[in-house]
Structures are given as C-alpha cells and as structure tokens.
Amino acid sequence: MSLDVFNTPEVQDLLKAATNIAGSEGNPRFKQILNRLLSDLFKAIDDLDITPDEVWAGVNYLNQLGRDGEAALLAAGLGLEKFLDVRMDHEDKLAGLDGGTPRTIEGPLYVAGAPVQDGAARIDLDPDTDAGPLVIRGVVRDTSGAPLANAVVECWHANSKGFYSHFDPTGAQTDFNLRGAVRTDSEGKYEFRTLMPVGYGCPPQGATQQLLDALGRHGNRPAHVHLFVSADQQRKLTTQFNIEGDPLIWDDFAYATREALIPPVTDKTGGAELGLKTDAYKEIEFDVVLTGLLQGKDNQVVNRLRASAQA
Ligand code: MBD
Ligand code: FE
16 A cells, blocks of 8 residues: 655655755755655655554664664665775776775774884784684785885784674773784885684674564674775775685675685794794785875775774
C-alpha cells in the first residue's frame, strides 16, 4: 500500500519548514544537506510503507548506536567509508592522477599523539604471548620514484586478540601499544618492529553487530595494518595492508581490501639482533608511493573526530 502523501503541499511545506530551507538563518550547506536527507527519508517511508513501529525501532536504534559510541564503526560496516574512497578514487582519475599507493579507509580506531621516531620504531610496548614478532619496512617515494626523506609514516594495528590499544575492552593495553610514527631516513626508509596482528571483530553486544545480524552479515575484518603517510609537497595517504593468507581478505565487513594492498609475508631469522622476542620472525615489505599536491593543495586530507592521547 502506498499512501503517496510525499508530494502533497502539506508534506512539502513540512519539509521546508522543518529544515528552514527558505529562511535566512542557519547554515545554508547544512540546511541543503538535511533537507535532502529528510526528504529522502520521508519518501522512503511513503514508498516502502514503513510503519510507525519500524520508524521508532530505527529512532531507538540511533540512541543505542550513540550510547555504544559506534556510529563511525557502523559507517565502515555499511560501506559508507568505502563509498567515500570510491568517490576520491574517481576524483583522482578525473584529475589524471595515478601511480600512487591506493588509499583505503581509515576506520574508527586511530589515536593521534604517537611520538615520531627517526627511521625505525619498536611499537609493541606491552607483552602479548600469543603474537610472534613482525617487522614492517619499506621505502616511501614520490611518483617519479625518488625516495622521500623525512616523510612521516604512522602505523596502528590490533594485538593477538584483535583489540586496539585505547579501545581495548579488556583494558589490557597501554595507550600507544601497537601504534607508532616514524620519520623516513635519507633513503626514504621506514621500519616498525612489532607483533603480528589478528583481525578485528565488532563488539558482539554492540549496536553495529546487532544491525549486521539483522542483515545476516558478519562483523569481522581480516588481519591488517593501518598507515598514514605524509611528506612535504605530497598528499597525505590513508591506507592499510592486509596480512597475506587471512581467510577474510576478500570478506572484510568494512570493504577495505584492495589487490595492491596484500604484500607477501616472509619468514626471517636474526630477530635477536633486532631486539625481537624470538630469532625467527615475519617480515612484510610495504613500499609506499605518494602523489603530489593538486594545484598546490592536498585534496585528500580528511577532517574527522579522532581520539588522541599523550605518550
Ligand atoms: C577496524 O580495525 C577497522 O580498521 C575498521 C575499518 C573498522 C573497525 C575496526
Ligand atoms: Fe583496523
């Protein structure tokens, strides 16, 4: 049954009034966006004959999502964050930009404030008996292939339980465990000494998982490592790589996997000299190519609310 009240003057006037679209007060951009979103919602209610019970279930869901602090997690799980990447990729293509390391989503678990160290950093600050040592290293270059000295590589990832420091529900980690920042050396090289991560799963009792359950979806990510890479005159890159072999690589609930972001994992020995907890360790070489500013500007910097801490 479609009641089709959407196009009546009463409803159209209601939309205009509710968003003060004809008024001079308020933020014009915000009014434009809210008018469109509210209008699309009203239309969907009409078209799908969404019942009052369903509307109130949705409203209460938003309250629960907020109480759980999971709105940004849900944005990742619904592909909204990926969609923003698709749009930025397309914008780059239209601008004739290619050759850089692909971007992929930031996710909701970055913490600002890790101290920047020169060349290499040990970032496993807390013991984790279930995780073996991992060295992540590579070279940062520009699109001409020239190494970039003094680029800053920030890195964050989960522990052997799939938990991130600062957001760990068990309280087991100190603030900057498995998080660090390194300034590349004169050859553009960076290195992180750390532990092998395990994939993240949404909090099982949280609002995001509740919604995913209703969709018949899981809320898991393959093991991965996040990176922000920035350098003078280059655009700041937000990316991640996956740990090769993880069965969820092509079944990520947040859709972050990309072909070029699955570097091989190599078995190495000599960990003792590097100060690692065992002599045998895994190594991932992940070189990064940054793209230059567009008309003097970095058009891929994203401003969003981020956690921060003091190391
Ligand atoms: C993560 O670790 C993550 O990277 C994303 C995108 C969402 C939830 C947890
Ligand atoms: Fe993550």
